[in-house]
Structure formats: C-alpha cells, structure tokens
Amino acid sequence: MKQLTKALAVVSLVGGLITGPQASAEPFKVGVCYDLSKAYTFATPQVSQAAMDLAKLINMQGGIGGEPVEVIVRDHANEPQRGIECYTRLTREGVFVFDTLSTPVSLAILPRAMQDERILMQSLVGRGDAVDGTVFEWVYPAGPTYWGQAANNIAYIKQVHDGDLSDVKVGYIYFDYPFGQEPIEILQKLSEQEGFELLLYPVPLPGSDQSGAWSKMRRDKPDHVISWMLGGAHVVASKEMQRNRIPMEKYISVNWLNEVDIANIGAEAAAGLKRGTNVVGGQDIALRTEIISELYDNGEGSGPLVNTQDVYYNTGLAMYSIIFEAARRAAESEGLPITAQSYKSGLESLENYDANGLMAPITVTAEDHGGGGKTRIEMWDGETWVPQTDWIAEYSDVVWEVVKESSSKYKE
Known part of the structure; x- marks a missing residue:
C-alpha cells in the first residue's frame, strides 16, 4: 500500500511522496489545541512532541505534494472556552484540521466544526457516538471508542x-x-x-x-x-x-x-x-527508529529524548500518521491545495491502514469514522x-x- 514518507515508507515504512513546486507551496496546517498545563499533562507533552517530530521528518523528505506541513501547538488548559478561542484563532490562520486530546474541549468545539465544515479529529477522547459518520460528518474519532x-x-x-x-x-x-x-x-x-x-x-x-x-x-x-x-x-x-x-x-x-x-x-x-x-507498546518501532536516527541523533528532536520512550509517544505517532496520510491521499487524488472536502475524502479512503504495524489497522468510511474499533x-x-x-x-x-x-x- 502506497503511503506517506520514508518514515511513513516506514508507516508502508509513510512512503510514496508526491513531488511538486516548493517555491509557492503553502503549508498544510494542523491545529493542535491541547491541555499542556493542567489535567492531561500526563500525555500531552509526548503526543504533541510526536506530532512535531513527524512533521519535521515529513518536511525533511519533501513535504506532502511538495507542500510543507505544520503543526501549530497551543494550550487550552482543558478549558472549553480556551479551546473555542484556539479553534477560532487558528481557523483565521487557515487551519481546517483540529485535534484537542480533551473530551470537554472536543465537545465544545464539535458543533462549530460541524457548522463550519472543518475536520475535528478526536482519537481516544470525545463523544463515543461520533464514529457514526452519517450524523457527525466532520468528526473523526479514528481508533477505538471507550x-x-x-x-x-x-x-x-x-x-x-x-x-x-x-x-x-x-x-x-x-x-x-x-x-x-x-x-x-x-x-x-x-x-x-x-x-x-x-x-x-x-x-x-x-x-x-x-x-x-x-x-x-x-x-x-x-x-x-x-x-x-x-x-x-x-x-x-x-x-x-x-x-x-x-x-x-x-x-x-x-x-x-x-x-x-x-x-x-x-x-x-x-x-x-x-x-x-490500539497502539503498539515498546520502542522497537520502525517509524520511531527513523525519527531517532534522522532527528534526535542530529540534535533536531522536538523535545526530551525520554519522551520518545513512552507509549504515549507511540500514540502520538499513530494519531498523526493518520492525519498526514489522509493529507497525502487528498493531494494525490485531488491535487493542491488540500481543502477540507478533499481531506475528508482522504480520510475516508483509509483501508486497513496500520502505519506499518504501529497501530491497529483502521478502515475509515463515510459511515464509520472510527475505522473499525480494533484493539x-x-x-x-x-x-x-x-x-x-x-x-x-x-x-x-x-x-x-x-x-x-x-x-x-x-x-x-
């Protein structure tokens, strides 16, 4: 299966970049509105670090369709109103894919994302019934519900x-x-x-x-x-x-x-x-190994090395492998710039996608936004x-x- 970078050729190891003119390329942006200061700090540093590392690796290898990727990390402190402010501010900056890693914040943003037709990712948090794509058309809890x-x-x-x-x-x-x-x-x-x-x-x-x-x-x-x-x-x-x-x-x-x-x-x-x-434990993972070799061994990591030794780092790699693979597919099938609608189609083309063994395989459809719920x-x-x-x-x-x-x- 053709996937995202040498890393995501690590994620068919994600492989198969589309090349294009870099000069005029606008970045594909992901809004990472996380609780970095209160309730969820046992996991958010590792997950956000994985997101930034993966973005760096993809950009080192040419981006997606010649377009760089960017993760914009902001703190909402698990406060719904601050989450809404993060969503609103980043929307003005052209972001149409968001992740909150917080159930209260996800619940607050969800009606706005639905109305604005922007993508709300909510792996492992948020409404369990949001896997029903016939109702929650713009919400993707890719992975298992509780x-x-x-x-x-x-x-x-x-x-x-x-x-x-x-x-x-x-x-x-x-x-x-x-x-x-x-x-x-x-x-x-x-x-x-x-x-x-x-x-x-x-x-x-x-x-x-x-x-x-x-x-x-x-x-x-x-x-x-x-x-x-x-x-x-x-x-x-x-x-x-x-x-x-x-x-x-x-x-x-x-x-x-x-x-x-x-x-x-x-x-x-x-x-x-x-x-x-739904994510493999341990450190013997091809994508993590490549990130260590390409980034951390060269002083380019996005945070402490010890965070990469945690299963929550693996969770972050899995979550953002899904996010970037969907973008790659959108660019491949519908060209640049990636739009919310083409990105939605990219997500719904994922079939038995497991980031080269990093996580449980998911098959996302218009009806099932969770991908099958395997653990x-x-x-x-x-x-x-x-x-x-x-x-x-x-x-x-x-x-x-x-x-x-x-x-x-x-x-x-």
Missing part, C-alpha cells in the same frame, strides 16, 4: 475462560465522572448477554482514595478487574492490590497507562498487569509489553446499537 475498548476487554476475558463467562465475576473500577462512567452501559449489556456478574467500584477524582473500593473487592473476589482511571491512580491501585493481596494479573487498564506509571509502580511489581490498546490486550512482563491477543473488534453489533441510539438523539 465502548469498543470495554467490549474487546470482555472478549479477551471470554477467551481466557474458554468461551464461557457464566460463572465469572468482572470488577469495574472507574473514575466516577463521564470518562469512567461511559463504558458502564456496554458492560451491563454484555453482562446480560454473556452471563457474567458485573461489579461496579466507583472512586472519586483524582483517584488518590481507593481503599474502600479495593477492600470491597477483596471480599467480592472478582476474577478480573477492568480499570478506567488515569495517571497516578494506577499507582494507587497497585498499592491497594498489594495491600489486599489481589494478584496484578487480574488488572486490565484502559489505554491510558504508560511507562511512567509502570516505573512508579515498579517494573517487577507491575509484571502481569494488562492494558487494552488488543498487552501484558507488561517486567521489561516490555507482550501482546496477549490479535487486533480484535468484538461485539460490534452491541457497540453500534449503543452508538446509533446515542447519535440519533444528537441528530434530533
């Missing part, structure tokens, strides 16, 4: 129990606000369908007080524990598991768990811990992440039932 992640986690647990969940207890520990509450409906539906017992353990933000939940879990004895928490809350959970003699092997985290969390838990103590993800379970073995499943998208009928129910309400 609904899909939770469903795939249950599919893995079913695999562990040889296809029979009738005598299985599944605990769900979660932040008691929308991020953590979102998967509950799917889990309840699957509990009814598969016959497992679902046990809910809400914890208050920021997750520093989990003692009551884990003490109750010690008494309930769930066979598996799905966790929908962030950052330091994973470390607190690990300490509570040790205190209550609950094996780490039972823990299955949402995708937001990284090497910083592992280090704070302790590499050996974390062995057996699992997470659902896999990876386990920390004390040194690195080891896949436990193939890329899977299970219970899609149940997930899409919830998607359609929710998106129809928005449409009304």
Whole structure:
C-alpha cells in the first residue's frame, strides 16, 4: 500500500511522496489545541512532541505534494472556552484540521466544526457516538471508542475462560465522572448477554482514595478487574492490590497507562498487569527508529529524548500518521491545495491502514469514522509489553446499537 514518507515508507515504512513546486507551496496546517498545563499533562507533552517530530521528518523528505506541513501547538488548559478561542484563532490562520486530546474541549468545539465544515479529529477522547459518520460528518474519532475498548476487554476475558463467562465475576473500577462512567452501559449489556456478574467500584477524582473500593473487592473476589482511571491512580491501585493481596494479573487498564506509571509502580511489581490498546507498546518501532536516527541523533528532536520512550509517544505517532496520510491521499487524488472536502475524502479512503504495524489497522468510511474499533490486550512482563491477543473488534453489533441510539438523539 502506497503511503506517506520514508518514515511513513516506514508507516508502508509513510512512503510514496508526491513531488511538486516548493517555491509557492503553502503549508498544510494542523491545529493542535491541547491541555499542556493542567489535567492531561500526563500525555500531552509526548503526543504533541510526536506530532512535531513527524512533521519535521515529513518536511525533511519533501513535504506532502511538495507542500510543507505544520503543526501549530497551543494550550487550552482543558478549558472549553480556551479551546473555542484556539479553534477560532487558528481557523483565521487557515487551519481546517483540529485535534484537542480533551473530551470537554472536543465537545465544545464539535458543533462549530460541524457548522463550519472543518475536520475535528478526536482519537481516544470525545463523544463515543461520533464514529457514526452519517450524523457527525466532520468528526473523526479514528481508533477505538471507550465502548469498543470495554467490549474487546470482555472478549479477551471470554477467551481466557474458554468461551464461557457464566460463572465469572468482572470488577469495574472507574473514575466516577463521564470518562469512567461511559463504558458502564456496554458492560451491563454484555453482562446480560454473556452471563457474567458485573461489579461496579466507583472512586472519586483524582483517584488518590481507593481503599474502600479495593477492600470491597477483596471480599467480592472478582476474577478480573477492568480499570478506567488515569495517571497516578494506577499507582494507587497497585498499592491497594498489594495491600489486599489481589494478584496484578487480574488488572486490565484502559489505554491510558504508560511507562511512567509502570516505573512508579515498579517494573517487577507491575509484571502481569494488562492494558487494552490500539497502539503498539515498546520502542522497537520502525517509524520511531527513523525519527531517532534522522532527528534526535542530529540534535533536531522536538523535545526530551525520554519522551520518545513512552507509549504515549507511540500514540502520538499513530494519531498523526493518520492525519498526514489522509493529507497525502487528498493531494494525490485531488491535487493542491488540500481543502477540507478533499481531506475528508482522504480520510475516508483509509483501508486497513496500520502505519506499518504501529497501530491497529483502521478502515475509515463515510459511515464509520472510527475505522473499525480494533484493539488488543498487552501484558507488561517486567521489561516490555507482550501482546496477549490479535487486533480484535468484538461485539460490534452491541457497540453500534449503543452508538446509533446515542447519535440519533444528537441528530434530533
């Protein structure tokens, strides 16, 4: 499959540049409106650094269609009004592709992007029902929703129990606000369908007080524990598991768990811990290797080298590989300048795109803006992440039932 740069020939390794006159080329701009100062700083430095690195690499290799690329990074501090201001300001500068990496900000910008016919990327954040392209025409949550992640986690647990969940207890520990509450409906539906017992353990933000939940879990004895928490809350959970003699092997985290969390838990103590993800863990990734060689070894990296050793950096590379590959396809099929409409067509031409093994393959269509919702379970073995499943998208009928129910309400 023909893709974006030597790097994105690293992403068919992204390959196949279109060349053109550089002199009059205007940059293809992406608005990176992120929380760089408050709630999401456990991930935004690594993801934005990956975006800037990838843009540098692409420009070193000729840009897209002879057109340079530019990522414009601004801080919205997870405040919806500041996010709207970032969107408005960058719109005036010619930006029509935006990413927020924040659910509150994405929700605030979404109606404007829809009205203005500008692209809102919202991988791993935002409305789960925005995968429904028939309703959310300009919103692209490329990757799995939290609904899909939770469903795939249950599919893995079913695999562990040889296809029979009738005598299985599944605990769900979660932040008691929308991020953590979102998967509950799917889990309840699957509990009814598969016959497992679902046990809910809400914890208050920021997750520093989990003692009551884990003490109750010690008494309930769930066979598996799905966790929908962030950052330091994973470390607190690990300490509570040790205190209550609950094996780490039972823990299955949402995708937001990284090497910083592992280090704070302790590499050996974390062995057996699992997470659902759509992005490959570890550092042995072709695109990252090329970036280190071309940029960091020459003093041209966009930030600290240590950030590139984090799975959230891989997440950023995956997200922006999608963004730039869609631009490449738009330029190839409809020429320059890239427009919002041609870019939309570029996104909807992605078929089994996996950035050369960096992430779960996605196929984006006019109907499915999520790309299929595949994830896999990876386990920390004390040194690195080891896949436990193939890329899977299970219970899609149940997930899409919830998607359609929710998106129809928005449409009304």
